[in-house]
Amino acid sequence: MRTICFYFQVHQPYRLKPYRFFEIGEDHDYWDDYSNRNIMRKVVEKCYLPMNQLLLELIHRHNGRFKVCFSLSGILLEQLEAYAPEALESFQKLVATGHVELLNETYAHSLCSLKSKTEFIDMVSVHQQKIKELFNGYRPRVFRNTELIYSDTIGETVSEMGYDGILTEGAKHILGWKSPNFVYVNAIEPKLKVLLKNFRLSDDIAFRFGEKKWSDYPLTTSKFVNWINQVPQEDEVINLFMDYETFGEHQWRETGIFEFMRHLPDAVFQGTNFSFSTPSEVIDHASPVGKIHVPIPISWADEERDLTAWLGNDLQDEAFDRLFELEKRVKDSKNPDIHRDWKYLQTSDHFYYMCTKFFSDGDIHAYFSPYESPYEAFINYMNVLSDFILRLKIEERDKIRS
Incomplete structure (x- = not known):
C-alpha cells in the first residue's frame, strides 16, 4: 500500500469583543458578532467556496480516486449555519460523494483533554451530535484532537469513546529514527491506530508554498511528485495534514495554490505509484508497525511541537x-x-x-x-x-x- 492522506482542519473561533473592566457586571454579551461575521464571510469567499468547488471537481474527474478528509469544529459549523449557509451546503455536497471523510473532535476546539476527562468526553459527544445532525446521520470512526494534541493517555480515552484511529503530529523528538509514513498504535490501547503527520511535506504546502525566499520556490506539482518518489518504497502512507485556510487565505490565490491542487492528483496518478485514501481506509488496509510512545502531550504547533503555543507562560x-x-x-x-x-x-x-x-x-x-x-x-x-x-x-x- 502506497497512499497519500489529505486531512484539512477547518475552524474559526468566536472572537471576544473588546471588554473593559467597567463592563463587568453590566454586559453579559462577550462575542464580537460583527468581526465574526465579517471574517467568516471573507474566509468563505477566499477559501471555503472556491476550494470546496475545486475538490468536488477533482473527485468527479477522477471517479472517486481522489479523496480527502475534514475536521470541522462545532463552532465553525455554528457560524456557517448563521453567516454562510451556502458554504455549509458545499461541505455537505462533498461528504455526500462518499469520498470525503469527516472526523470528530472537541466541539469548541477546546484544550479540555489536558484538564478534564469528563469535559473532554462531553465536548466530543456534543460534536458527534452536531455532525450527525448536519451530515445525514454521519458517524466518524477517526478522531482528531484540537491542534493534533495527543498523548498516550489522551489516545486511551479516545479509544474508550469507540474510535478506531486518531491523527497527530509526526514530531521528531517522539519518532527518533522512525518514519511518520507508517501506521502505529497507541502505547496503552493497541486497538487505536495512530496516523502521523509528515510535517516536512505538509508544511511545504501549508507554510512555504508562497515564500519567495524559500530555496525551493516555486513549488510545482512536478517538484512535489519528485519528492514523493524519493520516499522509501517500503513507506506506506504520506499524511499531509494542514489548515484548510491554507488555500486562499494563508496562501493567497495569487501564489498559485489553487492551480497547484488542481493539477496535483493528475501528477500523482501519472508519475507515482501512490493512491489517495481517507484515514479510515488507511487504518483498514495498512498494518501497524508498532507502538508510538507519547508520555508528554505533543501538538502540530511551532518548532517545539508541544503545548507552549497555548499553555506555558x-x-x-x-x-x-x-x-x-x-x-x-x-x-x-x-x-x-x-x-x-x-x-x-x-x-x-x-x-x-x-x-x-x-x-x-x-x-x-x-x-x-x-x-x-x-x-x-x-x-x-x-x-x-x-x-x-x-x-x-x-x-x-x-x-x-x-
Whole structure:
C-alpha cells in the first residue's frame, strides 16, 4: 500500500469583543458578532467556496480516486449555519460523494483533554451530535484532537469513546529514527491506530508554498511528485495534514495554490505509484508497525511541537486554570447561556493570542491575533471571565434563596 492522506482542519473561533473592566457586571454579551461575521464571510469567499468547488471537481474527474478528509469544529459549523449557509451546503455536497471523510473532535476546539476527562468526553459527544445532525446521520470512526494534541493517555480515552484511529503530529523528538509514513498504535490501547503527520511535506504546502525566499520556490506539482518518489518504497502512507485556510487565505490565490491542487492528483496518478485514501481506509488496509510512545502531550504547533503555543507562560496558565476551576459550578448550572459561553471560552484560540513567543513562531502568532499584544489578549479574556464568574455567583445565590 502506497497512499497519500489529505486531512484539512477547518475552524474559526468566536472572537471576544473588546471588554473593559467597567463592563463587568453590566454586559453579559462577550462575542464580537460583527468581526465574526465579517471574517467568516471573507474566509468563505477566499477559501471555503472556491476550494470546496475545486475538490468536488477533482473527485468527479477522477471517479472517486481522489479523496480527502475534514475536521470541522462545532463552532465553525455554528457560524456557517448563521453567516454562510451556502458554504455549509458545499461541505455537505462533498461528504455526500462518499469520498470525503469527516472526523470528530472537541466541539469548541477546546484544550479540555489536558484538564478534564469528563469535559473532554462531553465536548466530543456534543460534536458527534452536531455532525450527525448536519451530515445525514454521519458517524466518524477517526478522531482528531484540537491542534493534533495527543498523548498516550489522551489516545486511551479516545479509544474508550469507540474510535478506531486518531491523527497527530509526526514530531521528531517522539519518532527518533522512525518514519511518520507508517501506521502505529497507541502505547496503552493497541486497538487505536495512530496516523502521523509528515510535517516536512505538509508544511511545504501549508507554510512555504508562497515564500519567495524559500530555496525551493516555486513549488510545482512536478517538484512535489519528485519528492514523493524519493520516499522509501517500503513507506506506506504520506499524511499531509494542514489548515484548510491554507488555500486562499494563508496562501493567497495569487501564489498559485489553487492551480497547484488542481493539477496535483493528475501528477500523482501519472508519475507515482501512490493512491489517495481517507484515514479510515488507511487504518483498514495498512498494518501497524508498532507502538508510538507519547508520555508528554505533543501538538502540530511551532518548532517545539508541544503545548507552549497555548499553555506555558503565566498569562496562559492563569487564564486556563481559572477557567477550569469553574467546571463543577458550570455543570451544576441550568442556564443554557452559561453552558454556551463556557464552551466558547474554552476555544484554544483565546490562549493562543496570549502566547509571548518571539522570532519566527512569534510572527505566526501575531498574524492570527486580533490583539495588539498578548497582554491585551489576557486582560480582555480575564475581564470576560470575571463577569462570567459573577453570573455564576448570582445564579448560585438565587438558587439558595429559592
